[in-house]
Amino acid sequence: MFFNSLLTNFAALEVGQHLYWQIGNIRLHGQVFLTSWILLGALLVFISLGTKKMENDPKGLQNLLEFLWDYIRDLARTQIGEKVYRDWMPFIGTLFLFVFVSNWGGALIPWRLVKLPSGELGAPTADINTTIALALLVSLSYFYAGLSNKGWRYFEYYVHPTPIMLPFKILEDFTKPLSLSFRLFGNILADELVVGVLVFLVPLILPIPVMFLGLFTSAIQALIFATLAAYYIGEAVEEHH
Amino acid sequence: MLAFNFFGATEGGLFDINATLPLMAIQVVALTYILNSLFFKPVGNVVEKREKFVSTNIIEAKNKLSEVKKLEADLLTQLQSARTEAQRIVSEAEDESDKLYKEALELANNEANASKEKARLEIESQTSAARDQLSKQADDLSELIVNRLILEK
Numbered sequence: 067m068f069f070n071s072l073l074t075n076f077a078a079l080e081v082g083q084h085l086y087w088q089i090g091n092i093r094l095h096g097q098v099f100l101t102s103w104i105l106l107g108a109l110l111v112f113i114s115l116g117t118k119k120m121e122n123d124p125k126g127l128q129n130l131l132e133f134l135w136d137y138i139r140d141l142a143r144t145q146i147g148e149k150v151y152r153d154w155m156p157f158i159g160t161l162f163l164f165v166f167v168s169n170w171g172g173a174l175i176p177w178r179l180v181k182l183p184s185g186e187l188g189a190p191t192a193d194i195n196t197t198i199a200l201a202l203l204v205s206l207s208y209f210y211a212g213l214s215n216k217g218w219r220y221f222e223y224y225v226h227p228t229p230i231m232l233p234f235k236i237l238e239d240f241t242k243p244l245s246l247s248f249r250l251f252g253n254i255l256a257d258e259l260v261v262g263v264l265v266f267l268v269p270l271i272l273p274i275p276v277m278f279l280g281l282f283t284s285a286i287q288a289l290i291f292a293t294l295a296a297y298y299i300g301e302a303v304e305e306h307h
Numbered sequence: 308m309l310a311f312n313f314f315g316a317t318e319g320g321l322f323d324i325n326a327t328l329p330l331m332a333i334q335v336v337a338l339t340y341i342l343n344s345l346f347f348k349p350v351g352n353v354v355e356k357r358e359k360f361v362s363t364n365i366i367e368a369k370n371k372l373s374e375v376k377k378l379e380a381d382l383l384t385q386l387q388s389a390r391t392e393a394q395r396i397v398s399e400a401e402d403e404s405d406k407l408y409k410e411a412l413e414l415a416n417n418e419a420n421a422s423k424e425k426a427r428l429e430i431e432s433q434t435s436a437a438r439d440q441l442s443k444q445a446d447d448l449s450e451l452i453v454n455r456l457i458l459e460k
Contacts, residue, residue, distance in 0.1 A: 082320040082323070084323065092325070093325050094325065094327050098331070099331075099334075102334065106338060117350060120350075121353075122353070122357055128353075131346065132353070135351060135354060155347060155351075156339055156343035160335065160338055195324055199327075199332035200331075202332060203332055255321070
């Protein structure tokens with residue numbers, strides 16, 4: 067009896083089903099927005115608490131936030147370079163925090179306990195719309211960074227070091243967002259599916275190491291996404307000599 | 308129970324791209340601005356202010372340290388000169404006291420010699436006086452003897 071109730075609670079894996087919200091003519095994946103609002107709300111509350119009373123002598127949450135800030139600054143500075151990293155640090159940091167919070171929130175919070183009429187709650191980054199949105203933002207950012215920093219000379223990058231590179235560089239502009247979005251989407255979705263299937267098959271103990279592996283993957287994916295975004299921007303603003 | 312509907316679903320599926328995409332992009336851009344004003348700017352200000360404070364303090368401390376080293380060297384040379392000066396004064400004083408001692412010794416010697424000489428002279432004069440007196444008495448006595456002998460005759 068108990069086993070049965072466990073199965074009905076945890077094991078109903080629903081892949082590719084969504085909670086649709088219909089607003090006028092457009093349709094949205096409601097579960098993605100619900101989880102992202104909850105997680106981003108938690109993130110903003112956390113950050114507001116940590117920055118409420120800033121002191122020169124950091125304590126508690128402020129310490130953690132300063133560590134985070136320093137981590138993001140190092141990431142942006144090493145990838146983008148000393149000259150313009152300041153302009154892009156908030157964007158890179160937001161990407162990192164958004165992906166990290168989404169991934170970990172999706173892995174740590176037992177969303178499955180919440181019953182939706184259709185689909186189920188999970189990491190917002192396990193939805194292809196979210197990851198493509200992030201990847202396209204990265205693409206726009208590096209174009210904007212290159213054009214605003216170097217003007218039309220940005221396109222020298224496409225024939226650098228030789229014009230033979232031109233087709234490959236153009237192809238890269240398509241593969242970059244594609245690989246960014248599908249890497250994140252695939253990893254997070256795969257992690258959710260593996261955990262889901264394992265919980266369905268063996269509800270005890272066995273899924274735990276896989277869950278830890280999932281947390282690891284989630285953190286790494288956030289770092290990879292932010293690092294690559296920063297690298298692409300850095301590549302666009304780099305001066306060739 | 309496992310409902311794997313990858314592509315075949317009439318609606319939905321894993322690669323169901325719809326208005327979620329642009330709205331999510333707008334949400335992330337909004338989040339960037341919110342986090343910038345709520346997190347990156349304030350924390351950055353505090354951290355950078357502190358870094359500046361620390362670096363200026365380090366520079367100041369380095370300046371002070373070099374100043375201290377300079378002063379130390381200065382004091383050391385001063386100490387050295389004071390030491391040699393003291394040595395000079397001490398040796399001078401020693402010389403002087405030596406001289407004074409010698410002078411005093413000589414003076415005392417002279418005085419002692421003088422008084423010894425005086426005493427010797429006095430002794431000599433007294434001795435000669437006593438001898439004179441003795442010879443006079445002897446003369447007197449001999450005269451007396453002679454007179455008596457003559458008178459008895």
